[in-house]
Amino acid sequence: MKRPKTLLALSLALCALVSWAVSFAGRSGHPVNAYFLYVAYDVGISIILAVSLNLINGYTGQFSLGHAGFMAAGAYTAGVLSTHLGPRLIPLLGGDSPFAHSIVFLTALLVGGLAAALTGLLVGVPSLRLKGDYLAIVTLGFGEIIRVILQNTPAVGGSRGYSVAMGYTNLFWTYGFAMITIYVVMAMVHSTYGRGFLAVHDDEVAAEAMGINTTRYKVTAFVTGAFFAGIGGGLYAHSKQFLNPSGFDFIKSIEIVVMVILGGMGNTAGVVLAAIVLTLLPEVLRPIAGYRMVIYSLLLIILMLTCPQGLFASIGSGLRRLLRRKTGVSTSPSTHG
């Protein structure tokens, strides 16, 4: 990453271009299959969720099982905002125009992200005394609390669910925010400041002895991770246009954790790959209907067993082994341990 900002700008431009091309094709009578679009949104949202959780679980080494809770906070906040305040804001923004709708959507997403970040702070601070399994249990409990609260809040439909008026989510917003999430997490970690997250992961006592405020780092990881989970939730809300509290249960959290583990904790590229693979897998298996989830689970177990270091690392070392066999030259680094 020599010029990360340029790279980010270029990829945002690419997202805009592709998104525009898709909508142009739609308007000129060659619409892209809606199913593919929705799967593409799911993949982008998974990337956002997994990369942001990787900051907490992978880089900082805090075992959080509450990501679906942060996602729910963002999804409901953004959904309610655009549905209730949107119609009032549009006239103020000069009436019904793509610009006005974009502003409404962006605002809803960002406020959703902030709401999730705030919940991240509320969970993060008291949970900091806990480690490992205990932290996992507390964050899991917290996620369930959010779900139960939503289920019992009639204003957002309770357990019947909540309909979001606008289907704002498109390729640009989804992949734009995915790029931003990747950029933010990688830029944070790739700096002297950011090595502190890895230090906390490796040894908290030693990290403190090096002058690192471990509490501050953990809270930063929680709040940043939660913020992007909230953004992911907002995109989800405006893609499905229907929110049901049970969609944010701990199974959802575990799905995201699995992406992080399979991607190789603290390896952003691997986590992105795992998010793509694990989101596409159930879709690919759709034709075999009834056995779909059985096969999915089986494949998951096989992947976990064969790639304990993470999908990406395994592919990397597999390629290396293959190269070595072809060329007879050792390409593996001398330091392995």
Added chain:
Amino acid sequence: MNAPGQLLVLEQCTIRFGGLTAVSKLDLAVSERALVGLIGPNGAGKTTVFNLITGVYQPTEGRILFDGKSIDGKRPYQITEHGIARTFQNIRLFPSLSVFDNVRVAFHLHVLSGIEHALWRGRAFHDEEAAITAQVLEMLAIFKLERFRDTPAKSLPYGDQRRLEIVRALATRPRLLLLDEPAAGMNPTEKVELMSLIRFIQEKYHLSILLVEHDMKVVMGICEHIVVLDYGVKIAEGNPAAIRSNAKVIEAYLGEDSGSGAPNSQSPP
């Protein structure tokens, strides 16, 4: 009792763990630029003294002053900010980080740019990162670790791990360095090198050093002043010659044959 020139002062420090008094009414002073040894049998409370000084534990009674100011109740990272760095008896490097990053993390306190600079990645950020890289590489070169630059700390040879821990502590730019059994697990040649290394860093970085060590050749060889603990109580202090001939110390720790390297008890590996 805070005489001028005294960098670290412990006044009547006591810490109890349940019924066990690990350190009892300890008075200890380390003056500016001094090299003080802290010795005693296994379980005497030496590491506990380090943990008290660095804020890992809070004293049950007593006070700790650094540079004339009380550092009681401060968290370990704040104490490092004040200028106290340490190494650990059981090496605690960042095992998965490279040798380079282990030292880089220790520059943390002296990094001006925080999260916003890391995200924006402007000129100031790149300049500072380049400056830190240069300083880390310089330190690695001084301590002959540069060939391990990209090696994960956990795959370093044992002696180099101990050395890296000292380098990492130095990178926080301390005024007082606490070394907990730096010679443990080293062979005689490495021990001799370690002694000159300790003298060298004390000169170069103008340090005060408090050294816990079981190897008497090392302790007697470099310390000007030695404090002896037994069951958490200070039983003697003085210069090496006085300690070597002190009857109480011989009985509790050194044994009759006090000229040799190893005292009665040996540290666990």
